[in-house]
Amino acid sequence: MAPRTILGTAKIPNDGGELELTQRDNEFSIHLKGLRGELMNSRMHSSELALAELGCAGLKKTEDAKVLVGGMGMGFTLAAALKATSQSAQVVVAELVPEVIEWNKGPLGECAGRPLNDPRTKVALGDVAALFKAQKATYHAVLLDVDNGPEGFTHLDNDSLYSDDSLQAIRQTLFPNGMLAIWSAWSDPKFIKQLKKAHFKVQTQTVRAHKGKGSRHTIYLAKKI
Numbered sequence: 575m576a577p578r579t580i581l582g583t584a585k586i587p588n589d590g591g592e593l594e595l596t597q598r599d600n601e602f603s604i605h606l607k608g609l610r611g612e613l614m615n616s617r618m619h620s621s622e623l624a625l626a627e628l629g630c631a632g633l634k635k636t637e638d639a640k641v642l643v644g645g646m647g648m649g650f651t652l653a654a655a656l657k658a659t660s661q662s663a664q665v666v667v668a669e670l671v672p673e674v675i676e677w678n679k680g681p682l683g684e685c686a687g688r689p690l691n692d693p694r695t696k697v698a699l700g701d702v703a704a705l706f707k708a709q710k711a712t713y714h715a716v717l718l719d720v721d722n723g724p725e726g727f728t729h730l731d732n733d734s735l736y737s738d739d740s741l742q743a744i745r746q747t748l749f750p751n752g753m754l755a756i757w758s759a760w761s762d763p764k765f766i767k768q769l770k771k772a773h774f775k776v777q778t779q780t781v782r783a784h785k786g787k788g789s790r791h792t793i794y795l796a797k798k799i
């Protein structure tokens with residue numbers, strides 16, 4: 575087996591630890607250094623695609639659709655959001671770690687077909703939470719995959735992203751019938767209750783990690799009502 579090559583490392587803001595990008599043949603991995611584990615592997619991305627396919631369902635016919643993707647990772651969700659929307663759409667990708675964007679401009683970008691090169695993509699560097707302070711309807715869909723689920727993993731500050739106040743703030747940035755879609759490694763009935771309390775109509779979908787096989791992931795689909 576070919577050895578793994580380290581292509582880059584990056585500090586996560588606010589002492590959140592360090593990310594490392596590695597490559598073995600045409601397989602890329604982004605993991606949290608130390609014992610915290612793998613964040614993303616290029617071989618397994620079916621549920622990252624499903625996040626955008628389900629979250630943007632029906633937007634292909636919407637003129638000037640605006641979608642927010644948080645965060646970039648390997649760009650699969652961003653690429654699927656671009657595919658699910660029309661030529662007049664704009665897809666904003668918020669990414670906390672600047673190097674992740676740089677990695678996607680290099681060899682890693684091939685994995686998802688270089689979605690950063692699409693003129694409809696706009697990069698917002700920084701914490702996606704900052705974009706929810708707008709308190710104004712801006713997006714038709716918000717697609718969140720910044721962690722293992724509604725619990726901080728990459729970035730402990732992300733816990734507050736799933737608080738009641740934050741869910742209300744996210745709701746305000748959605749147009750009526752807008753969709754908040756959240757990727758999670760598990761299903762949590764408490765979080766479903768919390769979304770309902772924040773006046774979302776909630777459904778969940780179980781999706782497999784890789785072409786109908788592998789781990790079962792959950793996509794929370796919370797519609798603004």
Ligand SMILES: C[S@@+](CC[C@H](N)C(=O)[O-])C[C@H]1O[C@@H](n2cnc3c(N)ncnc32)[C@H](O)[C@@H]1O
Binds near residue numbers: 649721
């Ligand atoms: C699991 S990866 C996303 C995978 C992505 N869905 C894909 O298709 O490749 C999580 C990404 O979110 C970023 N991230 C973590 N917390 C964030 C935050 N609060 N705001 C913006 N980006 C964040 C991480 O740096 C990482 O790039």
